[in-house]
Amino acid sequence: MLKISHFSKSYDSRHKAVDDLSLEVCSGDIFAFIGHNGAGKTTTLKAVVGILPFEEGTIKIDDLDINEYPLEVKKRLAYIPDEPKLYDMQTGAQYLNFIADIFDVNAVDRRERIEKYAELLEIRKALNDPINSYSHGMKQKLQIISAFIHNPKLMVMDEPFVGLDPKAAFSFKQLMREFCENGGAIFFSTHVLEVAEKLCDKVAVIKGGKLIASGTMDEVKGDSSLEEVFLELTEHE
């Protein structure tokens, strides 16, 4: 589903934010991407979704190169950034309709999906309110609904659990599992290692822009906890 090969990105000539990173996310995978602050997680995620131009390496989604077929790739993607930066002057419903229009989702499908996810995340009643009246968590819920609205093949998420209440976090984890069981794939960054350990089947650890471990959860952590392995890897590498 997602294949990153020898991807490198530098913001200046002296330092590489990400250096020769390669990994693969397959259909059905819930893939956690973990690392310290400033390790290169967000840079990688932004390059995957086509926000950040890059010169070295290739990123393919569904065998389509993001640089060669950006529109085709973006149609298959959904992205949730680390901060819910949305159009404050719109209502929640207007924002969701805007995203649905951009992804060419017909009226019947959008109604069904918005109603389903909004009820599940308990935000249905607030959808006609302006986004500037939303709390951080409500904005995050809106982003989650907008990510599901066009039934993508790959979801790329940067710290998606931040701001969610326990019930919404539980519902969201259920949705993630359901999405991957139906053939989708999820690639997300998180600092909550317990969540990653329980939810994900694959994990990659990045440090200083370089991938230091990648594989199935069992391969990477063995008999230890993910937290222990992460600390050991990032301290000794």
Add this chain to the structure above:
Amino acid sequence: MNKLGILIKNYLLLAWGEIKYKKKKGGRTIGSLALIVVLGAFLIFVMGSSAAGQIYSYQPFGMAHIALAYSLMLALVVSLLMAIMRGSMGSNTADAELLLSLPVTRQTVIVAKSCSKYLFELWPMVVFFLPALVVYTVIMDSGIGLLLRGILLVLMIPLLSVGLSYILNWLFFKAGSKIKNPQNVTTALTMIFLVLYLVFVFTINSGAATMADISELEEQYYSFAPIAWGTEFMLTGSIVQLLLFACVTVLPFIIGVWLYASIFGRSHRTWHSTKTTIDYRSRTPYQALLKKEISRYFGSSAYFINTGFGMVMLLILTVVIIIGKNSFLAEILPFLGNLVPVIIILFACFCIATCYVSACSISLEGKNLWILKVAPVRTRDIFLAKLTTHLVVTLPVTLICSIVLVLVLGLPAGQACPVILLPSAYCLLTGVMGLVINLKNPKMDWDGEDKVVKQSTAAVLGMLCGMLPAAIVFIPYFVFLQGIVSWTAIYLIALALFICAALIMWLWLRDRGEEIFEAL
């Protein structure tokens, strides 16, 4: 230093930081400062010269003090305008929670905020009113007493601005839970105020041109009581007039600070819909982008007021010509002859240039740019939606005004066509040019829309460069080619130039422009 002093010093440092640290490249700080100083000096020179001109004109009639009354009026209007602008920005600043969590009393915070606001609002008075006061004192040799009384007014006027902005903050805070979009109310209020101001200035100026007895001019100014109170206080030193003037400046300040203190730090209650149904109609991606752009434009008072006022000016010109055609313009219009269509075209072009809608549109995406970047839409569709929004704002008003003026003035076909076509083509040209300018001068990191629509390089260049094409065509004509090239030829050259320039810039946008946008 006590806590009040520390807080005020912090606000001054923040203002300095705005100049110093917002620029990415070194060396720009001095440039920004120099620009501010030069602009300030230029305004002081203009205001001083204008006052001197007025004094010499009215002195023979014993009415030199009208220059003081005029400058006072200007200072009060600027002050009211600033109050409305600041009032629309919301009551809670980003630092409210931080300040309230510190071991500083609420009163200290409010006083510090009010003092720093007052200091920032003082300098426009120094620019708009002080030069006239100094010039009047020197020319009329009226002594230090008048100067000191004038300075006292300079110190009092910003209190009105600060006080009114606080009162507006309070009103919008209270109305916030009842109005879906309080910004629209602010927009409407500001527009009404600006139109009233233009009508007011026009009434006074047209009156001055036609009045047989110049003393009626004084009456006209003095019909606005605060101007009469202020001017009379400066001239006579009357304590009663001073107290009356204080009622319209100090009193709003006290009330404003008291109201502001009551809402400072309180969480804003926003409007909540009672509607339970959702409109699920679908649109094409382009329609969705256009809808977003248009709702963004009309939903933001800062964006709408700063970039839409040119169209209001064009409407006012049209109304003035309709009303004045058979009265105060009856003698002037036949005298102007062939110049009438040129004047209309140039004024329309000027108004269109001040509507730099597209020149801010990319910067205004700001932190939301990621939404467009991850969306499967062509960059050219994003540009097209922004250009169409520019045309939606400028073209209908331009077309209506042009057609109405052609009909009212009974222009022949040879003059009617350029009056309608040239401004319309200019709308297109300024729209495309605005996008190019914004791509070349993006300002994506901002903490208030006014920073983009009023202070960004793209906004300033959008307006100034928007005036260039008309100047490029018509100035050489007036200087070198008058009588050599016919009006028809110059109109055709202008039309061809506007359309070709728009086309070339559009092609640039579709090629290099898309690359720049994607790299933002």
